[in-house]
Amino acid sequence: MTGPTVPRSTEPEPAAGWAPTPALGRAVLLAGLLLVAGVLLGRVDLIVLAAPFALGTAYALRRRPTALPQVWITPGDDGPLVEGGDVTAAVSVGNPDTVDYDLVVLRTRVSPWLRIFRAAFARDGAADVQPAATTPTGGQGPASGASRSAADRPFVTSVPTGSAVDLELVGRALRWGRHPVGPAGARVATAGGLLVSRAVIIEPVRVRVYPRTEPFEAVEAMPRAAGLVGAHHSRRPGEGGELAGVRRFGPGDRLRRIDWRVSLRARQLHVAATLSDRDAEVVVLLDVLAEAGRSGGVDGAASVLDTTVRATAAIAEHYLHRGDRVSLLEYGPSARRLRPAAGRRQYLTVLEWLLDVRVTSSSHEPYDQVFGPQLLSSDALVVVLTPLLDERSAQMLARLTRAGRFVVAVDTLPTDLSSPKDRGWAEVAYRLWRLDREIMIGQLREHGVPVVRWAGAGSLDQVLRDVARLATAPRVGGR
Structure with a gap:
């Protein structure tokens, strides 16, 4: 479920979506204090000590990000989902920028009726399994005090430039209805942890879970059938499978309805009369x-x-x-x-x-x-x-x-x-x-x-x- 490239439906966000982290402030403050102290006190060693901080900060900020991360939710394509069936979904994070995302923190909400018991990052065909918070023990619902789902915690990964990473969610559908997967949000740190993006939130996707059909069989006839075709026997004579009796052959009767045993015994043509089959x-x-x-x-x-x-x-x-x-x-x-x-x-x-x-x-x-x-x-x-x-x-x-x-x-x-x-x-x-x-x-x-x-x-x-x-x-x- 890993996409090699990021969808181009969303235009890159401006750089205004990025903010400095406390690490950048500490690096600039420390380098500035050491330089000022070295100049005022005439200490060359302080200037040499400030050089790594200044050069490292400048090197990390040489390429600034210009686009915010993209987040989207993809429901599983497993056909109609029924109560008790396995549910799959994926929350994807894409990098449309020209710099790598060093750290991506992803978090998503999932309906309590979708018990997610396994979450794994898929990257280039390999799965980086994240340990689940809990493992279901038999389908207890939220009303019975079920424990926390595996999706109710943050997930951390990194995303190279021009690629996407999928967080695959695997679980079980506990109840019928339209259950949301999401909203999902992601925040990204880049430039060696000196810049962080604002939170990118995506709207939830509804997963349709159909009710489980309980065994039901009604063998009794319908009170009254009114349609033209169907499986119920009416009281009206006509084409059908229910035998109503045997009568003499008359105009309009079909030859295939002739009852030859009765006809030979009575020395007169007789036909089998039936009741019409009608729907209800x-x-x-x-x-x-x-x-x-x-x-x-x-x-x-x-x-x-x-x-x-x-x-x-x-x-x-x-x-x-x-x-x-x-x-x-x-x-x-x-x-x-x-x-x-x-x-x-x-x-x-x-x-x-x-x-x-x-x-x-x-x-x-x-x-x-x-x-x-x-x-x-x-x-x-x-x-x-x-x-x-x-x-x-x-x-x-x-x-x-x-x-x-x-x-x-x-x-x-x-x-x-x-x-x-x-x-x-x-x-x-x-x-x-x-x-x-x-x-x-x-x-x-x-x-x-x-x-x-x-x-x-x-x-x-x-x-x-x-x-x-x-x-x-x-x-x-x-x-």
């Missing part, structure tokens, strides 16, 4: 009004937002793999949405969309802002990922159910959410809150809103079976 639209609604729990990264505890994002990625992957259309909505002040689509491109778009999910508190009711006119299809399955920490979330679920939508609520509150450790009434208040939340969930189920806790594979099978049964049941119409 799945709307995943993310409740971002509240957060609870502390995130411990990919190997630690999961907060509400962690469970929401990872479950959304798993649900979207499952239904998009089956050919369904998937759309995303945020129930919050921003009301972000992703249009419904199918295919692998939509899955990649879903992962990119999830990187910007944030919990945003608001005092107003976002229902009308989120569910605009003709936004939800009447045949769509709405999967709501919510911790049920806000009364507005429960009211939203009830309103969707009363509107005739097929709604499934997924509880994302951590099961290991501990009670407050304070003395007094904190424990009693926590129990009352838990009891009030259980009552709210019971009321939602009485209103026809199925609530299930997210548990990976098979989490929604029983709920989808009940919703599909309700969708196929005859409805009583009022006069």
